[in-house]
Amino acid sequence: MNATARKTAAQSLASPPGEGELYGITELAQEFAISLRAIRFYEDKGLLAPRRINGGRAYTRRDRVRLGLILRGKAVGMSLAEIEHILSLYGDHGEGHAKQLDYLVGRIDAAMAELDTRRRNIEAMLGELGEVRGQLQRTLAAKRRARKK
Amino acid sequence: MNATARKTAAQSLASPPGEGELYGITELAQEFAISLRAIRFYEDKGLLAPRRINGGRAYTRRDRVRLGLILRGKAVGMSLAEIEHILSLYGDHGEGHAKQLDYLVGRIDAAMAELDTRRRNIEAMLGELGEVRGQLQRTLAAKRRARKK
DNA sequence: CAGGTTGTTGACGTTAACGTAAGCACTCGG
DNA sequence: CCGAGTGCTTACGTTAACGTCAACAACCTG
The missing domain is CATH 1.20.5 (Single alpha-helices involved in coiled-coils or other helix-helix interfaces)
Known part of the structure; x- marks a missing residue:
């Protein structure tokens, strides 16, 4: 999956049926200044669950927010397990x-x-x-x- | 080194020449609810430097305070390296x-x-x-x- | 003086949170 | 059609912060 694929996917629907913008993994990685590996790792741990489009990961705004919470949790000194608990409260x-x-x-x-x-x-x-x-x-x-x- | 040794050491001097009470390692471990191993580990890392009496570690009030700072630092989400920096400010x-x-x-x-x-x-x-x-x-x-x- | 407590020094194991590298798939521009 | 770019998975390496275990010494107590 690449930027163009995401772009067309987003643009082909003037009014998408419920999930606004989608983000690619590198996009999020750059925005939050972390590694791709870290993001995938969080997914492994169940903290993120992006949809798959064409084999690639597609993150929604909600995923983006969750990632932000994860990083803030880390900055606060919480373990990923603790963060997972917190995140479960946001469902x-x-x-x-x-x-x-x-x-x-x-x-x-x-x-x-x-x-x-x-x-x-x-x-x-x-x-x-x-x-x-x-x-x-x-x-x-x-x-x-x-x-x- | 054992409790009695410490006790006699403290009691044998009505007015100790500069270093009031001394604590044993298990004493501190219990007080702060951590393992002996952890305390020794902090020493390995240079965060603590107890004196030796009869081969055993003897901690002063100052050491006790430092240990408290270490644990509070951890609770706050700092690494031992960061804590070491902070501690160096207390000299x-x-x-x-x-x-x-x-x-x-x-x-x-x-x-x-x-x-x-x-x-x-x-x-x-x-x-x-x-x-x-x-x-x-x-x-x-x-x-x-x-x-x- | 046998046994229990308290301590010591290694050495090896473990968990969390990633990093790094290898190898393969897709897709796009030229 | 091909190379560059992007992404995926799998697997092994790494660092921090201890836990666990073994083997031993000193000391007090009965």
Whole structure:
């Protein structure tokens, strides 16, 4: 599959039946500055499930968003397994029963609690680094004063 | 080295000459709920440098603090290499020249900026999860209304 | 002094998250 | 029709961060 194939596929339908733009793998790789291998790897792990067109992978906007979430999750320090859990919360669970929706809300709360813990840790580190910084600046100021300007 | 050895070592000196309490490796392992192997591993990587007493490792309060920082760094999603950088900022750089202190402040600023980015990412995820949660709760409320209570 | 606890040093195994390379298929421009 | 470009699969290599296991030493206790 190549760029032209995708282009014609998208252009041949003035009003596509439900899935707007499609993206190729290299396209996404460049946009997010990661390797093709990484994207395929995420697919292997079940984090992405692009459709196949002519043997090649075709990603929808939704896939693109998911990839963004994956990378943000990584940036936040989550494992792919954790990210998978988070992603599962983004599905089309419009058909679930009340029980299941409650369960989902619970999962989301748990995920949010974990993220909050992480944030607190970061804030603690920021605080401590700020203290070290302040201390350094004080000794620096003292040194400069000692030099009589 | 064992618990008693440490105990006697600490008790034999009413006013120890500069290094208060000492901790054994299992002690720290239990306190932080990690394995002995992990602690030794951090030492291998240069993140910890306990003194040796009778062949066994003896950790000071300072070592204990460093271990805490290591674990918090991990919880925040940092690699051991990154953590090592952060830890190097906590040293006794009271004897550095102004140039070096300036450099250190720069390093700290960089580290803080990175942490801040991470925090922002977390907040973004929290926001999105909150939205999903809200959406779910709305459909849940609708379902309950549909049941006429 | 036998046994248990606590510690030590290797050495090898494992999991996660990819990187790298080989070899083959399709498709397009010339 | 052919080479360049793009993509696919399969398989092996790599790095980080430990876990696990073996074999041994020091020490306290009964």
